[in-house]
Amino acid sequence: MKEKSTSFDIAFRAGVSQSTVSRALRNSPLVNEATREKIQAIAKELNYKVDKNASSLRSQHSDTIALLLFEDPTNDDSAINPFFLSMLGSITRACSNRGYDLLVSFQQASEDWHADYEDSNKADGLILLGYGDYLSYEEKLLKLLDQETHFVRWGAEVKNLPLISVGCDNFQGGKEVADHIINQGRKQIAFLGTASSHAPEFFDRYKGYCHALESHGLIVNDRIQFNALYTEDAGYKAACELIASGEKFDAIFAACDLIAVGALRALQEHNITIPEQVSLVGFDDIAIASFTFPSLTTVKQDTQLAGELLVETLLTMIQGDEAKTTLIAPELVIRKSCGS
Amino acid sequence: MKEKSTSFDIAFRAGVSQSTVSRALRNSPLVNEATREKIQAIAKELNYKVDKNASSLRSQHSDTIALLLFEDPTNDDSAINPFFLSMLGSITRACSNRGYDLLVSFQQASEDWHADYEDSNKADGLILLGYGDYLSYEEKLLKLLDQETHFVRWGAEVKNLPLISVGCDNFQGGKEVADHIINQGRKQIAFLGTASSHAPEFFDRYKGYCHALESHGLIVNDRIQFNALYTEDAGYKAACELIASGEKFDAIFAACDLIAVGALRALQEHNITIPEQVSLVGFDDIAIASFTFPSLTTVKQDTQLAGELLVETLLTMIQGDEAKTTLIAPELVIRKSCGS
DNA sequence: TAATAAAATGTAAGCTCTTACAATGATTTT
DNA sequence: AAAATCATTGTAAGAGCTTACATTTTATTA
Known part of the structure; x- marks a missing residue:
């Protein structure tokens, strides 16, 4: 690198002290406007930039x-x-x-x-x-x-x-999902995610889902709840387990879109039609969600x-x-x- | 924030000079192993971390x-x-x-x-x-x-x-795309992107495409080349223009996947079937590409x-x-x- | 016009390290 | 035993800035 100029160089050229340069460059009201303009002009001309390390060290914050x-x-x-x-x-x-x-x-x-x-x-x-x-x-x-x-x-x-x-508000989100599915006439809604505090977001979504079920007089069925964490693969596997379990289900609420996408693949491989046989809903609204086939109903987080x-x-x-x-x-x- | 400890505090506790602390913490071979371990232990105990600003300022590099x-x-x-x-x-x-x-x-x-x-x-x-x-x-x-x-x-x-x-290697990528499409028997391959050096990547892909066409004895037809930059919207619009133009085409090479996705939407809205009536290929291999319907042939960049x-x-x-x-x-x- | 206040600038300390150089003691060589 | 070498540590000088405080200059007031 070329030799870099410091605030002292600017001070020298401007005929002022280094501290005035420092103030001028940070637009301190303490410095006369003419002086400030002159200093800023020189700084620009020399391609001078305040040294972030020195500045942060001295001021004790780094922005x-x-x-x-x-x-x-x-x-x-x-x-x-x-x-x-x-x-x-x-x-x-x-x-x-x-x-x-x-x-x-x-x-x-x-x-x-x-x-x-x-x-x-x-x-x-x-x-x-x-x-x-x-x-x-x-x-x-x-x-x-x-x-x-x-x-x-x-x-x-x-x-x-x-x-x-x-x-x-994951609870609310989970609730809205379940409400919607129930309102469409589905009764056996599987949950793919995790009902444990190891994944608190998922857990809250699950609780919202339970709440909705119960308030519609449905019971929460553990046997159609399968664990899946975060990934498409996990979703795929969980859905396969669900299918293999032989339990009846007419909807799936996946705790996040990636899981939903994996579940979608599993369902399609088993020739289960969506949404005719099974409704599928995700959570997050990632870009992919609007491109799946069929496109994925989900919960958008802003x-x-x-x-x-x-x-x-x-x-x-x-x-x-x-x-x-x-x-x-x-x-x-x-x-x-x-x-x- | 609590009072932070400095290398001097460590030095004091360890009964050595501050410079030895500095060396010890950077695993300098100059310091005795026993001393180093002692210093590092004290540093850990005090939750001490080397100040990045001071370090960078002095050494003139920030890593x-x-x-x-x-x-x-x-x-x-x-x-x-x-x-x-x-x-x-x-x-x-x-x-x-x-x-x-x-x-x-x-x-x-x-x-x-x-x-x-x-x-x-x-x-x-x-x-x-x-x-x-x-x-x-x-x-x-x-x-x-x-x-x-x-x-x-x-x-x-x-x-x-x-x-x-x-x-x-965008040229090569463009060439492979066009080769592939041509080998599938398509002859009127539209290009959605830009054939100008304002978007050099796209331009190179275009050149590869032209090269492939020519080497198969096909001519490059300007009238089925429409401008689109980067976005899905641009792709949608370009595809609409293409369709509206009345020109014949049996394939589209989109300069990037987002453009392809937009084009896909346009084609579907016009009830043009893919790949039967028109082949569609993108570039980039973004995650979405494998989820579109039909899934998108594209060029993966690692x-x-x-x-x-x-x-x-x-x-x-x-x-x-x-x-x-x-x-x-x-x-x-x-x-x-x-x-x- | 002298006294006072306000505005602008300068002086110097210090933020916390890294590192050249000097110093020490231990060990080896002659 | 003196000289030379080596390993380890210490001393002190900055790196380039911000800012409290002191000083000077200029404007205001009595």
Whole structure:
């Protein structure tokens, strides 16, 4: 690299002190307008940019936030759930709109990700993203809390921890799905996902589904509930198990679109027609959902809004203000897979 | 935040000088093993992390790279082409495998993105990503070159600029597509994309297509070539124009999958059957491609490899070694949309 | 016109590390 | 036993900025 100029070079050329340069470049009201313009002109001419490291070191904040995306360890490192990719996109935009830089990093929940970004002053705060088996890293969250690290999570609330998060109203979403299916006259609605707090989002969707069933006088049948986590493959397998079980079912509620897509494949391979014989509904509304055949009825989570909110909430915390957990309203998107 | 400990605190507790702490924490061979272990233990106990800003400032490198993703300005800020999202994922992984942090940022080609990241020492180098109308920012690339900034681009080579890039062999990909379609007996193959150097990738695909046509004794017919850039909407519109033109065609080569998906929609709305009446082929192999109905024949670009290569190449340059431009082999993925 | 207030600039400390260089003690060589 | 070598540690100088505080200049008021 060529020799870089420093604020001293600018100061020398402008005939002022270095501190005045520093102030001028940050548009401090303390400096005379003429002086400031002169300094900024010289800076531009020399291609000068304030050194981020020096600046952050001195001021003790980096105007940077770090996004930690937790990957599904069962997933062989290739595809990331498109839903999170979409979140990533909106978070990136939200940051840039606010003049913040964004550090992105993929993590395994099991690894030593906590205690890194903010402690080393790489970032002023963290966003934690991923379908969360928060149980498996509750201990790390506690440490984060203990260190007074600023962070927000995407996802469900965690029982009795005072965590700030932004999430979708999964219970409501699950309820709307089940209501809709029931209103279409289906009675045996299988659930593909997980009814355990290891996947709190799925669990909440499941609870909403149960609630709807019960309020329509239907009973929840365990024998048509099969476990599946996050991936298309898992969905495929769960659906195969469901079919093989011999249990009757006339609808499937998949806990996320990827699972639904896998289930769709399984159903088609078994020549089960959708929506005639079986209704299928997913959750997330990833791009793929509108292209499957038949197109997939699902629940849209507004990722654009979610990204904004996550960043907004985190910045509030960084500023030292009180932030609170927000719930985003889900939106049922009706397509062909449930015989609209 | 709580009071953070510094290397001096560690030094005090360990009864050594601060410089020894600094060495110990970076596993310098200069320090005695017993001393090092003691220091590292204390550091761990105090939750100490080396301050990234101080470290980068002093050493003049940040072990960080910046990814600039150029958005299509015609796109109203919502969706990013899934292909690039996939690249983003693989780049993130490649960085983290090498212990580098990654700064991600979306940019409009028109804006003042150059001269920022490396000049301010935020990053040691840049990766430029996006379907590139490099003409529109040639001037900025020149400035980057002039400033001796380290950067790699994803995409086609640019005429006579000495730019290092990693790209797909688009010519070859276009050729394979056309060869395949022709071998299936189709003769009037429309092209939806752009035959201009404003979108060099598309142009190369087009040239490959032309080459294949000619080598099979077919002539390239301008009247069934319609402009479309990057988006599904553009693909839809271009296909509509094609249909409205009244020209005969029995196949469509779309310059990217999103265009193909748009074209698919247009064809279906006009009750044109695929692949019976018209074969349809795309490019990129985004996730959606395998879910359309019929599933989309396309050309896969290995994003996993591409990410690795981009990072690898950039790091080579950062180390001061000679790096060279690489071309990735395209792979034709045959599905149902061209009547395999 | 002197006293006071306001605006603009300068001085210097310090943010936390890395690293060249100097110093120490232990070990080996002659 | 003195000289030379090696391993380990310490000393101190920045890297380039921000900011509290001091100072100067200019405008305002009595």
